[in-house]
Amino acid sequence: MSMIQETVEVDVPLSTAYDQWTQVEDFPRFMDGVEQVTRIDERHSHWRTSFSGVPREFDAEIVDRQPEQRIAWQAVGGDIRQKGVVSFARLDDDRCEVRLAMDYDPQGTAHHAADTMGVIDRRVRGDLERFKSFVEERGAG
Template identity: 55%
Template sequence: MSTVRESVEVGVPLHTAYNQWTQFTEFPRFMEGVDQVTQVDDRHNHWATSIAGVHREFDTEIVDQLPDERIAWRTTSGDVQQQGLVTFEPVDERHTRVNLAMVFEPSGMAEKAADMTGTLDRRVKGDLRRFKDFIEQRGEAEGAWRGRISPADRGAPNRSDPIRTEPIRSQPIHKPRRHVREDESASPRGRRPHRSAPSRASPWDRIAREIRSCSSGHTRSKLGIWVLKRRLR
């Protein structure tokens, strides 16, 4: 597995940078080698790319999306194996830092050669630079999708689906309540201590925090990417 990490500061407010990035069908306008992105629904996109002379098509799934903060994805079909996270940090009211981290597996000789020579890193860096030029020239996003997608949504019906596809669940079996004697309830042994349910923080929340905590200035450390790569397995 290989990793790519790049960042860029764009001269637009946080919500503008984030809103534009949610317009996946516009990616070919600033991403090198991306021929077309077709949005299937809120979580899924179909990609057609031509990189190093090799044409590939694959599908991706958004696994975590929090407005004005992050978008995380993974591939679900095709020859491309890729997972990534893009985060958005306000620098001030008019500037935003966009951080991109990707973990991927080069699948062909051309891609492996591009990875070894640093071509892929330069391509991603160029994509972010072109995104900066793209959004700064316009000054505003061409659209926006500000819905929330959490890891718990995976496997749930798409919000855009007209028909619910949830499986029918059997009704729970209610057992008769055991009668507790007054003397038993009064004894410490008879009582069951109340246990609060453990908090279920999103794994992407932790990943984003750890990447930020491992950063030095504007450069993401190798430890931050190691954490991302380990969590994505």
């Protein structure tokens, strides 16, 4: 398993960032390679992704949720092996920190090569930066 940890400061209130992160259907708008996320119920979602042109599908299960603090998940079924947690910390009334930590097991030659070259880390960093832009553009409303 490989580990990624990334953090971004977001210029919106903590509640706004947390609420946006719970809208899994919006993930394709800021996550590279995520084509579609469908909410199954409050704890489960189905993901369609593509990495280096290779389509993959899997389900994810929320294993821990502490409102406005953290959301932990793990992949279940499919050919993706990952688990992670996104946490939220208030910096002041109008800013917060979003921290993502994820363990994943690269599958296939392309994924292993991308992991070795740091591509996955940069991709996650880009996802967080795009989340920051996305949620800030939407604003506190």
